[in-house]
Amino acid sequence: MTSRPLALAAVALVLATGCAAARLPSLADGEPVMEQDERRMWRVAEEAEDDARHNGALDPDPALDRYLGQVLKKLLPARAAGRLRAHVFAVADPRLDAFALADGAIFVSTGLLCRLENEAQLAILLGHELTHALHRHAVVEHRTVKNSAAVSASFGGGLGLGRLGALATVAGYSRELEREADEEGLALAAGAGYDVAEAPRPFEHLLAWMEEEELEEPFLFADHPRLKDRIGNYRRLLATAYAGRKGGEKGQDRYLAAVRELYLRNARLDLAAGRFGPAERGAARYLELRPRSAPALALLGDVAGQRQEKGSEAKAAEHYRKALAIDPACPEAQRGLGLALARAGDKKGARPALRRYLELRPRAEDRAWIEAELAELEGKP
Structure with missing residues (x-):
């Protein structure tokens, strides 16, 4: 999932020329073999993660970092635990965004974390992004590009996070891969005992934010499902594969305890960006929890x-x-x-x-x- 503006339009032109590449085995199955291009993507991802840790791009709260890691651990298949560098990074950015890199690193903006309402919504979001990494979607999409050198050369910038932002161009996954992330990610959240009825909510939050900000959907692939289609896809899954499923854990109190202090930090980021309404709402939300x-x-x-x-x-x-x-x-x-x-x-x-x-x-x-x-x-x- 991505909400970034069209800052990467030049890369989009390259990506749009690609043809479908062969699907890859999941990292949770068998003994996957990585070719040179995939190993390189992992190296660049690791460098980008190190950059993010040291350049002030991440939220500084270690307790929040631990909490996000605990939720991700519930979702990660046991067989994949040693094959991914799975970790959740909270990016100090009031805009709404989330994406995964090839090695399993998942980046979620503080703005999006402050919009989510409970742990079930977080788990569904993380399950979606984790599926991209498990099924090696970044590699599949990379191999659809006829001129790989053009994409490799693009790793020099993007969304204030250096190469990390440029790597996120692979988050413009095709319709087929996004649908797989919806389905498999929801299965991961369901298997961990979460309330699947919360599935559409992260994308409804994103859609509402984009309408508030008067943004157009900036997905890089022409056939990328629109947000309303994504929401409809989750509702279809609830009416079919999960029909009759009741209950499940929401984890609202636990989630609010984990992100409470984030409301105030993120509100300060909104104010620094001149976004007075969101800053005011964030401070007011914090006062509801700490009057x-x-x-x-x-x-x-x-x-x-x-x-x-x-x-x-x-x-x-x-x-x-x-x-x-x-x-x-x-x-x-x-x-x-x-x-x-x-x-x-x-x-x-x-x-x-x-x-x-x-x-x-x-x-x-x-x-x-x-x-x-x-x-x-x-x-x-």
């Missing part, structure tokens, strides 16, 4: 202040004051209140808040700028 969170209230203040609408400064100050009533040592709230009051012309109220911010954050990256603000408020040259 007395000063940092979340401070973030709502930041959103209100940056909107620059009528009455935004007063609204921002209100959020900051609520945050400080909960925790006077919240540096984000002190900074935000000081700046909001300064913009409103309240120099007397702004100065102590900004001084307190610098006390709480003596090594703040914006220290020089805040000191300049204070000097101006104090009338110093």
